[in-house]
Amino acid sequence: MAVRWTLRDGLVVFLACLGVGLVSAWPWLVEPSLRPGLPAPFEIRAPRDASVVDSEALAQRRSQLGPRIQVQITDQNATAKLESRLNRMLAELLNSRTAGEMRLTPIAVSPEDEAFLLTQTPQELRKWQTTVEQAQQRMLTQGVVSTLAEDQLQRAAKLQLDQLPEPGRSLGAKLITRSLQGSTNLRTDNSLTQVLLNDLIQQNGVPKIEVKAGEVITVKGEVISQRAYDVLDAFGLISRRPATGLFLVRWIEASIAAGLMLLICRRWRTDLEIPQALLLLGTLAVVQGCKLWFGASVSALAV
Structure with a gap:
């Protein structure tokens, strides 16, 4: 038997869809559009020659020296x-x-x-x-x-x-x-330890990445490495401002997708009640949250 939804029920479901969309689009508001571990959206080449600090090698050197150095x-x-x-x-x-x-x-x-x-x-x-x-x-x-x-x-x-x-x-x-x-x-004084650690790293030479003009930094579809991210950041190609426009687009897309999924479920199950619909949307929100929190390593759903 078909269950009729009231206007209030529809409003609740609509807000729940917006919530799922917000969870899905949240990274576009608080994180750079390009970051290590994400597929590159397009190919980027180095605009000029440059010598860039290798943050990954620098962090590794710090981790090696850190336990042995204390002020x-x-x-x-x-x-x-x-x-x-x-x-x-x-x-x-x-x-x-x-x-x-x-x-x-x-x-x-x-x-x-x-x-x-x-x-x-x-x-x-x-x-x-x-x-x-x-x-x-x-x-x-x-x-x-x-x-x-x-x-x-x-x-x-x-x-x-x-x-x-x-x-x-x-x-x-x-x-x-x-x-x-x-x-x-x-x-132990952490600030003085950090100063000494920086001095020792400077004495031994800060690891650098030598980049030539026209060299390919990222290839479309390939995962952005930390080295590639360092080079992009050095050239000012990493935007740290909230991508408000892109966030709104992703939010609307995800909200519509959640609504369409719910409509399909209701078409096949006309007796779908509001608690069941909210449970479905809540599960989808949890999956999206796990995807954002754990990354692609948690499950195939996060790919």
């Missing part, structure tokens, strides 16, 4: 935490001197270290504490990595405390080592 800078927050850790350890160590005896300390204390702490005056201990803190600050200014071996870290701390006599020098070095071991105050 690091000191992180103020991490530095402050490490300084605070040393200050806490110094306070615990100095406060462990109570009534002439040693209590629990943040590091292992040798008899020489214990004698040093018990025989120094408060002024001498304060001066020693300041010297240790300044030594750690110099090391943090240079940057500390978390993978540095303990003995190397301790030797570096001793070099920073070379003006102190023993055993204060060794005790201070042990405190600095304990406060820094396994920690870092460095972080």
Whole structure:
């Protein structure tokens, strides 16, 4: 039995067809008309000799150099935490001197270290504490990595405390080592890394594509490669403005095609109801969306 559609039903179907057409024509509004992976609409020849940057080779070189190149800078927050850790350890160590005896300390204390702490005056201990803190600050200014071996870290701390006599020098070095071991105050700076990466690429030479006048860039029907796209872009043949006119044409064409498909279905099934028609149009919109999102690799429908 034939199902009659009301005016409202027809309006809903009409808007749904426009929606399918909008999905199909959307790339013409937001993407260049020529881009890698699309068939070339016509043959294009180089208007003149040119040397064009090969973006594909450049990206490959960046990907090869990128993981190996990092520019690091000191992180103020991490530095402050490490300084605070040393200050806490110094306070615990100095406060462990109570009534002439040693209590629990943040590091292992040798008899020489214990004698040093018990025989120094408060002024001498304060001066020693300041010297240790300044030594750690110099090391943090240079940057500390978390993978540095303990003995190397301790030797570096001793070099920073070379003006102190023993055993204060060794005790201070042990405190600095304990406060820094396994920690870092460095972080990667992406902007400086990019600058260094660009400098290295410039030193090694930017990959170029040499183009001769009259040389064929694209052949009608063949897929546009990235190299061909770079050459077209260098000659100003890639329009990045929205193709409004072409978008409207594609929109109308796709909307009419969706409407014709629906009319054919209704001719063969006169009892086609509005929900079924909308389901059909929705499926078509999903197929078009998959085509745009995944490209020609998703299925034969996207070709």
